[in-house]
Amino acid sequence: MPIYICAMDQVEVFKALSNKTRLQILNWLKSPELNFPEQAVYGYDNGVCVGQIQLKAGLTQSTISEYLSALQRAGLVKSTRVGQWTYYQRNEDAFAALSQLIQSEI
Amino acid sequence: MPIYICAMDQVEVFKALSNKTRLQILNWLKSPELNFPEQAVYGYDNGVCVGQIQLKAGLTQSTISEYLSALQRAGLVKSTRVGQWTYYQRNEDAFAALSQLIQSEI
DNA sequence: AATATATATCGGCATTTTCCGATATATCTA
DNA sequence: TAGATATATCGGAAAATGCCGATATATATT
Numbered sequence: 001m002p003i004y005i006c007a008m009d010q011v012e013v014f015k016a017l018s019n020k021t022r023l024q025i026l027n028w029l030k031s032p033e034l035n036f037p038e039q040a041v042y043g044y045d046n047g048v049c050v051g052q053i054q055l056k057a058g059l060t061q062s063t064i065s066e067y068l069s070a071l072q073r074a075g076l077v078k079s080t081r082v083g084q085w086t087y088y089q090r091n092e093d094a095f096a097a098l099s100q101l102i103q104s105e106i
Numbered sequence: 107m108p109i110y111i112c113a114m115d116q117v118e119v120f121k122a123l124s125n126k127t128r129l130q131i132l133n134w135l136k137s138p139e140l141n142f143p144e145q146a147v148y149g150y151d152n153g154v155c156v157g158q159i160q161l162k163a164g165l166t167q168s169t170i171s172e173y174l175s176a177l178q179r180a181g182l183v184k185s186t187r188v189g190q191w192t193y194y195q196r197n198e199d200a201f202a203a204l205s206q207l208i209q210s211e212i
Numbered sequence: 213a214a215t216a217t218a219t220a221t222c223g224g225c226a227t228t229t230t231c232c233g234a235t236a237t238a239t240c241t242a
Numbered sequence: 243t244a245g246a247t248a249t250a251t252c253g254g255a256a257a258a259t260g261c262c263g264a265t266a267t268a269t270a271t272t
Binding site for chain 1: 217218219220221222
């Protein structure tokens with residue numbers, strides 16, 4: 001009987017990762033300073049706000065908002081509301097758990 | 107500039123993993139002796155044949171054949187034809203590479 | 213309160229995925 | 243060669259996903 005560190009819905013996680021734009025976003029969020037220099041003024045403490053991600057991705061605001069929700073439902077990112085902005089950042093624990101999951105369970 | 111050990115199409119791999127039945131198949135193939143005892147007579151050297159997997163999954167033959175093809179296109183399994191049977195087994199190198207990919211690139 | 217800005221949600225069209233039944237192909241056996 | 247068995251491929255209906263534009267909601271500003 002395996003022990004699960006966190007209750008990842010595996011299918012949901014892999015579905016979230018099954019899209020080129022969502023993979024790009026995750027990759028960009030690895031280096032916010034590098035990929036979102038426009039946000040330097042506001043800092044990167046809570047990640048990057050939706051509008052910046054949307055600009056870089058070149059898709060509509062609604063699409064990016066939904067993509068970020070999907071990533072969050074899968075546990076791959078976390079969000080912080082600050083005023084009228086929502087900041088998203090990677091949940092590195094989830095990636096460590098996923099890497100581990102693939103090694104041991106899948 | 108990152109160096110890729112193998113040319114995985116990331117989206118294709120994650121799509122292949124985005125289905126409960128395909129995840130089950132991969133999991134079953136970790137312990138063929140345990141999960142496919144009916145095949146003991148023929149041995150497990152090349153993995154498990156399509157019919158046995160189909161029986162256990164409870165979906166149609168065509169569906170399982172297509173699922174196995176998808177897993178193979180993604181590089182997650184390899185197949186061996188022996189007479190009228192096609193045996194499928196996990197490609198453990200791919201899982202190691204994927205685990206690594208998640209740790210370092212994604 | 214009124215307006216502006218940032219994000220989320222809704223409705224919808226186009227494409228992809230899921231899974232099926234039918235059929236084609238490959239191999240084995242009589 | 244004919245028939246049986248195992249697998250692959252094809253065509254299609256239903257559901258899910260990819261994106262969009264329009265609209266709703268939350269917060270900030272005047």
